[in-house]
Amino acid sequence: MRFSLSQVVWQGLKGNVGWRPQWPAAEPKRAYEVVIVGAGGHGLATAYYLAKEHGITDVAVVERGWLGGGNTGRNTTIIRSNYLYDESARLYDHAVKLWEGLSQELNYNVMFSQRGVMMLAHNVHDTQSFQRHIYANKLNGVDNVWLTPEEAKDYCPPLNIDPSARYPVLGAALQRRGGTARHDAVAWGYARGAAQRGVDIIQNCPVISIARGADGRIKGVETGRGFIGAKKVAVVVAGATTTVMETAGVTLPLQSHPLQALVSEPVKPVFPCVVMSNAVHAYISQSDKGELVIGSGTDQYVSYVSRGGLHIIEHTIAAINELFPIFSRMRMLRSWGGTVDVTPDRSPIIGLTPVPGLYVNCGWGTGGFKATPGSGHVFAHTIARGEPHDINAPYTIDRFKAGRLIDEAAAAAVAH
Amino acid sequence: MLLIRCPYCNDELPELEYSYAGEAHVDRPPDPASLDDEAWRDFLFVRRNPRGLHLERWRHAFGCGRFFNAVRDTATDEVIHTYHAGEPRPDLEKFDRGAS
Numbered sequence A: 001m002r003f004s005l006s007q008v009v010w011q012g013l014k015g016n017v018g019w020r021p022q023w024p025a026a027e028p029k030r031a032y033e034v035v036i037v038g039a040g041g042h043g044l045a046t047a048y049y050l051a052k053e054h055g056i057t058d059v060a061v062v063e064r065g066w067l068g069g070g071n072t073g074r075n076t077t078i079i080r081s082n083y084l085y086d087e088s089a090r091l092y093d094h095a096v097k098l099w100e101g102l103s104q105e106l107n108y109n110v111m112f113s114q115r116g117v118m119m120l121a122h123n124v125h126d127t128q129s130f131q132r133h134i135y136a137n138k139l140n141g142v143d144n145v146w147l148t149p150e151e152a153k154d155y156c157p158p159l160n161i162d163p164s165a166r167y168p169v170l171g172a173a174l175q176r177r178g179g180t181a182r183h184d185a186v187a188w189g190y191a192r193g194a195a196q197r198g199v200d201i202i203q204n205c206p207v208i209s210i211a212r213g214a215d216g217r218i219k220g221v222e223t224g225r226g227f228i229g230a231k232k233v234a235v236v237v238a239g240a241t242t243t244v245m246e247t248a249g250v251t252l253p254l255q256s257h258p259l260q261a262l263v264s265e266p267v268k269p270v271f272p273c274v275v276m277s278n279a280v281h282a283y284i285s286q287s288d289k290g291e292l293v294i295g296s297g298t299d300q301y302v303s304y305v306s307r308g309g310l311h312i313i314e315h316t317i318a319a320i321n322e323l324f325p326i327f328s329r330m331r332m333l334r335s336w337g338g339t340v341d342v343t344p345d346r347s348p349i350i351g352l353t354p355v356p357g358l359y360v361n362c363g364w365g366t367g368g369f370k371a372t373p374g375s376g377h378v379f380a381h382t383i384a385r386g387e388p389h390d391i392n393a394p395y396t397i398d399r400f401k402a403g404r405l406i407d408e409a410a411a412a413a414v415a416h
Numbered sequence B: 001m002l003l004i005r006c007p008y009c010n011d012e013l014p015e016l017e018y019s020y021a022g023e024a025h026v027d028r029p030p031d032p033a034s035l036d037d038e039a040w041r042d043f044l045f046v047r048r049n050p051r052g053l054h055l056e057r058w059r060h061a062f063g064c065g066r067f068f069n070a071v072r073d074t075a076t077d078e079v080i081h082t083y084h085a086g087e088p089r090p091d092l093e094k095f096d097r098g099a100s
C-alpha cells in the first residue's frame, strides 16, 4: 500500500481498519544469496539498496531482537556532514544528499528536518579548529559557516552568551543543511522498502556464529533458529561486532562502550535547531513531540550492559544548564543507553574482510545514525560487486596496519 | 556507577574516585625495531573487547593515586577482583561462573 494524503483520508473515513502490516514476519529459508546480520538502520538500508540498485533480492536480514531496537532506536538523531577529512566529507555528505530525498524515495515520512546544527566554540582551540573545519568543508563543497556569539544567539535564542559564563561562547560553526530525523521511521521505511522487493526480515533470531567451509569461504550462519546458508554474509551489528566477527576468526580494532541519552517532559516549541558543544560535552535538540533530546558522553570502560553511569548524565545536564539557564527547572522523563563500537580513529570500517564472502560495516561509534543512507548505499555496492565503492574504499580494516588513519578523533575529539 | 576496591587502600569506593586506563597486561615490545606492521597494529590499536571477563587497569586518581588491575564482567559491570600492578595475570577460570 502506498502512503498518501488520499489514503489517510480514505482510511480515516473507513475507521482506520484497512491498514495492513507494512512487512510480513518472514520465516528463515534454508539458504540465501546474502545474509545480513543486524536489522539496525545500516543493515536494513543495505538490504534495501541491494534489492533496489543491484537487483539482489534473495536476501535475509537476521536480527537478534526487534528491528531498529539497537542504537538506531536509541540515538539522538543528529545529522551533519561537516567533518574535517576529505574521506569523511565525501562519506557523510553522500548520506546527507540521500537524506534530502529519502521520504520521497521510500514513500515513508522519515521527518528529516534541516533545522541546522550549531557547534559551539568555548576556547581558542575550538575557535581555530572549527574555522579550519569550515575552510576544509568549503573545499569539499560542504556548507559550514562561522557565527559570532550574537549571530549564534540569533539562530538559537535560548543560548546563554554571557561572557561571564563558566565556559563562554566565543562563536559557533553552523551547518544549515544539518538537522535531525525520526530514528524509528528510518528503520521502518527501509524495512518496508526492502520487504516490498522480496527481502526477508527475520526478527528474534540471534546469529550465534559464522560458518566457514573447508576452503575458508563463507557457508552461512548458525542462528538461534537453526542454520541458514549464504554465499555472502554481511555483519552490521554495531556494539556486538567483535563478538560476532571473532566466530569467523576476524579480529577488529573495536571497543564497545556504553553511550547514554535522555529526554525531558514535552513542552511547546522552544528550541529551533541542534546545538552541540564538544568542550562541555553536551548536545541538544527538541523533538516534534516537544521533548528536549539530550545526548551524553561514553563511559570510559568497555561494557555490553547498555546502561552507563549516572554521573555521566549528571555532567551533561550541568553543561546544558550552563548553556541554557531557561531549562534549569525542566524535568527529565527517561534516560537510556546503547552500546557503541568505537575505532581508534573514530571512523567506521566498511568493506571486505580477510574471509572470502564475509563483509563488515561497523565502528560507527557515537555518530553513525547520520550516515545510515550513505552507509547502506555504499555497503550494498561493496557486497554486490565484491569490491568497495569509491566512497568507502579508504575505510578498510587494513588502514590500521598501513597507518593511513582517517583521524576524526584527533580532528574533533567527539564525533556525533 | 561501578564499585571498585582499591587493593592498596583496601577500600570499596565509587567509580568517581578512579579513572580507567584500558586493558591490563599489554606489554611494550621489548625490541620495537624488530616489529613488523602487523605487530605494530596489534600493539597500538587492537585490544580485547570481550563480552564477559575483562582484565583492565584503573588508577585511584582521587585517593592513593596508584595504578592497579581489575577483573570486571563486561556483561554485568560487576568488578569481581582487584590486584596490585605487577602481579601476574589471574586465572580467569576461577572467576567464570558460567554467566553471560
Ligand SMILES: Cc1cc2nc3c(=O)[nH]c(=O)nc-3n(C[C@H](O)[C@H](O)[C@H](O)COP(=O)(O)OP(=O)(O)OC[C@H]3O[C@@H](n4cnc5c(N)ncnc54)[C@H](O)[C@@H]3O)c2cc1C
Pocket (backbone or CB within 6 Å): A037, A038, A039, A040, A041, A042, A043, A062, A063, A064, A065, A066, A067, A068, A069, A070, A071, A072, A073, A074, A075, A076, A077, A078, A079, A205, A206, A207, A208, A236, A237, A238, A239, A240, A244, A259, A260, A261, A295, A336, A337, A338, A339, A340, A364, A365, A366, A367, A368, A369, A370, A371, A416
Ligand atoms: C545514546 C546514543 C546517541 C547517539 N547519537 C547519535 C547522533 O546524534 N547522531 C548520529 O549520527 N549517531 C548517533 N549515535 C550512533 C548511532 O546510533 C549508531 O552509529 C547507528 O545507529 C548504528 O546503526 P547500526 O544499524 O549500525 O546499529 P544498530 O542500530 O545498533 O543495529 C545493530 C543490530 O544488530 C543486532 N545484533 C547484534 N548482535 C546480533 C547477533 N548476534 N545476531 C543478530 N543480530 C544482532 C542488534 O540487536 C541491533 O538491532 C548515538 C548512539 C547512542 C547509543
Ligand SMILES: [Zn+2]
Pocket (backbone or CB within 6 Å): B006, B007, B008, B009, B010, B060, B063, B064, B065, B066
Ligand atoms: Zn587507593
